[in-house]
Amino acid sequence: MNSLVRRTQQLSLWRTYCVKHNAPEAASATRNTGKSNYGEFIGHHQRQARRSIVVQVSSEKSYAELYNYCSRFGSILAAHHYCVRQEEALHYVLLEYATPGEAEAAIGAGVTNGELTGVPVRSPFLWFRAAAAGGGRRSPKLTPSPMPHLVSLDGTRQVEQAHLLELMRSARDIEEQVQLLHEHTRLNELGIRIRFLAALQVQLAIAGMFPAAQAHPFGSSVNGFGRMGCDLDLILRFDNDMGAKSPLEASEPSRLVFHTKENLSNGRSQTQRHMECFGDMLHLFLPGVCHVRRILQARVPIIKYHHEHLDLEVDLSMSNLTGFYMSELLYMFGEMDPRVRPLTFSIRRWAQSCGLTNPSPGRWISNFSLTCLVMFFLQQLRQPILPTIGALAKSAEPGDSRVTEDGISCSFARNVERLGFRSRNQSSMSELLLQFFEFYSQFDFHNRAISLNEGRGLSKPDHSAMYIVNPLEQLLNVSKNVSLEECERLRIEVRNAAWVLESEVENASLPDGEGERRELSWGVLNLFKHPERAVIRPNMFFKPRMVEVSDLFEQKEAGSMSSPNP
């Protein structure tokens, strides 16, 4: 409750500040960040990225000098410091201006480094060189603004494991443990900002030829289930065609039609060819982009790369609109009930600690499939916490209509208020956690498929070990990659977890000594059997790859390239 009050106060201070400094756009964007719909959340961060630049500095001590220098281009509203590659300690400051024009002015004032050869690409990624002897002329600041406090955050790495354990040990009860785990491991504000900047960089790179191009983050970076260090999934569209028609377009299609290049081949090989070309462009021209790998034979062809200024691993696709809309559905589920995200984080941490999930794709269950298991569990409760996707689809209004180029409907009610769904379920987090483990220890994976569309089990249409109907492409199985052994292991592990948690819940209600508890692992910590596995490794760009599995990456890599950058 206290933190809610604090957050409301912070938001109102921030808005006062923005209004005072002539940044109504920034002010209005935050009005909705408390609880927003997906479109508002995405739009807010996209606009924020357009007002931002990232400057490499020698250390955070350069901030005052950088602030003084960069203030000549406009009002700086926020500053975040982060470090990549701890061993070499490369320091960066992300500056947010009040308007996109001010950020553009700062970028426009950039120069190429005369001493080194480099492709003269303009992007929001800059470095701050030492002042020439004499210090140079001081230009007046355009709009004097108080220097914002430099927020030193890590945008990419996990909170220290020991610190997290200590926090969780000293929690009052299991509920608080679950909340703490969520608060301290979820993607933070800087993590979100840098992901939207990475998307903007791709978009700006092709804006000359494709002025309507859009690079949209999707997956865990934006669906509210992302943890620190998660990959960025990006979908690039050459035209702003996300499957929605504007009312004007729908009522009166334009009579002026663009001449275009003829399609050379079928849609899939054309996408592969475009991505190949695009991979070359990223590799040759985009600052910070390195270790570019092309995985073009997969069901959804992707280009993978590492961004060295953001310490970020990126998967870029061009043809995964259903994945994008799936992220919206998960975001909505997370917003509907405050228990959904913390519960999912605990279950994902548990699965990781017992080796059920793994950062590389394989015959094991993916985080996405596991998240679907949690959502399904919350739908099928006697007092459901989440509505079915079928109910959301039924309540769709004309403005909610989205159809992909393959004709797949991604239409569902975007405004959940209209759905009128209210959960009467009052269960605590520990009760739900226990019920989750009990439910899946009895679930008949052998004969039943999981349908989030209907919120009930269906008979399995094939012999896959685990079958989760893909909510938007209902002929596909999200967990097709899961082997029989892995499914069996999941059943054993959920049963064990149910036993452990049952006794933890009983012990938690005993009036035992507080001091004793702080020394020992207790509550959900005892679910994490191998805490060392539960440490989520920081981004690694050379992940071991298992090629034959996973729904997304099911076929062999077609080729790879690496950047000249070390």
Ligand code: CTP
């Ligand atoms: N997706 C999907 N169907 C699949 C796999 C993925 O619709 N069979 C979509 C989901 O929206 C998912 C997104 O693609 O969130 C990205 O997939 P992935 O990166 O595998 O999962 P994340 O949810 O991003 O989780 P992680 O943090 O493990 O990357």
Ligand code: MG
């Ligand atoms: Mg992902």
